[in-house]
Amino acid sequence: MLRKKGYLLILALIFVFSISTVAGAWWIFGSDEQATWDKVQAEGKLVVGMDAAYKPFEYQDKNGEIVGFDVDVLKEVAKKLDIKLDLQNTSFDGIIPGLQAKKYDLIMSAMTITEERKKAVNFSDPYFNAGQVIAAMGDNSSVKGVKDLEDKIVAVQLGTTGDLKVSEMEGVKEIKRFDTIPEAFIALQNGQVEAVVNDLPVTAAYIKEHPEVKIVGEPFTTEYYGIAFRKEDTELKEKINEALAELKQDGTYDEIYAKWFE
Incomplete structure (x- = not known):
């Protein structure tokens, strides 16, 4: 009987310790969206998925470097956030599954904001009218x-x-x-x-x-592009939205637009 009681006591202690460990881990690392932004800060870089075959937004120049309007916007966003960029070239048809599999932190690839895509990802504030x-x-x-x-x-x-x-x-x-x-x-x-x-x-x-x-004339339809995030990455989305807003306010966005489209 004493052995049984002792055994049950040990099991109870293990259970309490396990719960405490899980709770402690959540407290330390936070929820998924907190972890993604923390990871970006800790690594000092933002990993971006894009299909570099859509000139002038993202494409490879003669040296194989990924360039374009989206890339220039991203570079300025990265400056605002004091991080570097890691651009991952990937096919567009698998770009959202790649995001969900955490192959990159976000997608910026001339992606139109649609109701269907909203079911799988969250979008930033619109950054381009492609009407x-x-x-x-x-x-x-x-x-x-x-x-x-x-x-x-x-x-x-x-x-x-x-x-x-x-x-x-x-x-x-x-x-x-x-x-x-x-x-x-x-x-x-x-x-x-x-x-x-x-x-x-x-x-x-x-x-x-x-x-x-x-x-x-002006565009006669509205087809906005947005940056895509995993559903849980709300903090990262907020940081990107803040940086985009600053680029528009300080004139940097207009300079990039003029470079590629005027």
Whole structure:
């Protein structure tokens, strides 16, 4: 009987010790979101997942270095947070599973904020409006906005948001669909069409190399890009949002935008 009591006492002590250890570990290391931000600070770096095949947001230059608009924004965010960057090039189709598997701390890869993606990740405040825009030849074009597409021949890339939006418009004379967006722009430059409808950033990147093409009017759809985080990483998201807000307030964001899109 004494042995049994002693055995039970030992089991009780082990149980109490185990609970105390678990509780102590939680107290020391905090919840998951606290641990991620602490890890970033302790390591002095932010590990970022991105698909470096989407110029001008993230792509590899001739030296193999990942560059682009997103990268420049990230560099300035890192300065604000006093940390370094570790960019991980990964395919876009597996980028969210990679985040959830903790291969990186966040995703910044020209990712549109959608309701479907919100089910899997949390997003930062929007940092880019990638809505649809209209491109025409020069400032003297008769096309100045959406209403001017009536009775016009309009080029789009097959299966894109631009294709969908123009298909919904009434009064467009003809829609010419191309397999790639450069083909649509070549048709515009050759006078085969009178306008191209496409997303803002890619259109802006094309215009940077072909200044005879102009964006007319403002984006007529709203498709915001955001930085993606694991659901539990609320503190990291707050830190990034604060840094993004500072970049917009002090003019740094505008300088980066002008570098890549004006």
